[in-house]
Amino acid sequence: MxxxxxxxxxxxxxxxxxxxxxxxxxxxxxxxxxxxxxxxxxxxxxxxxxxxxxxxxxxxxxxxxxxLDVSRFVFPVSGIKSFKELNQSQNMHSTTKVLTLEPRLVPTKDFGLDQNSELEATYIERLRTINDEPIIIDIDYVLSKVVNDIPKMAAENSLYEYFEDQLGLDISYATKTITVEEPTERQRQLLKIPPHKDVVVIRSMTYLNDTTLFQFTESIHRADKFSFVDFARRQKLKGH
The missing domain is CATH 1.10.10.10 (Winged helix-like DNA-binding domain superfamily/Winged helix DNA-binding domain)
Structure with a gap:
């Protein structure tokens, strides 16, 4: 509550x-x-x-x-929020469609990990729309050794709500990288991206409070629809 x-x-x-x-x-x-x-x-x-x-x-x-001046649909690059939480806080009138939910290995190369590692995971691909426009493709790899079953209903609603409220996981922090890339043909079709337009990809690795790595995420955004911002306040050290 x-x-x-x-x-x-x-x-x-x-x-x-x-x-x-x-x-x-x-x-x-x-x-x-x-x-x-x-x-x-x-x-x-x-x-x-x-x-x-x-x-x-x-x-x-x-x-x-x-x-202060804030944008209507701002996707934070820092902090850890589910899309459902963003939808509720910014009233984005969004919908989520689960495209794929199946076992797969994590593509370790994409996340800068040892390519000899074989990490079994649940692969979840979801299409996010705002005001009936496709905006984001979210791809998650949730490590099977931490979560061995994810119902489709949880993927449609909120993974974090399922992880925290149903499974009692203590999600703590994430590391993120942001790149501008050429979309694949499938991504171009799903997001209705015009020719010669790129996407912004945020790749993150999310950890539990005990430092256990449990989730890899790729969020593929239409660059013309979202602003990516961070808000920082200076933290002064005592004695300076």
């Missing part, structure tokens, strides 16, 4: 995304937000800290929280 401050954070983020709180404007004061959500100042402040860390707002001393 989500905490009160998480729900407040999500509600304010949705209002920023949809322009109810436009870029350059100030959020209501903490007192006004307390009244609006019927909660304590501590809860409101926790929600504002999350919005600050995510890049939705900036605190201006003596003035309050100013709304």
């Amino acid at each position: 989500e905490s009160k401050y998480d729900l407040i954070k999500q509600d304010i983020a949705n209002k920023i995304i949809h322009g109810i709180y436009p870029a350059g404007s100030y959020l209501p004061s903490e007192n006004e937000l307390c009244d609006l959500y019927g909660t304590s100042r501590e809860t409101v402040r926790k929600a504002l800290v999350l919005l600050l860390e995510l890049g939705y707002i900036q605190k201006i001393k003596g003035k309050g929280s100013i709304v």
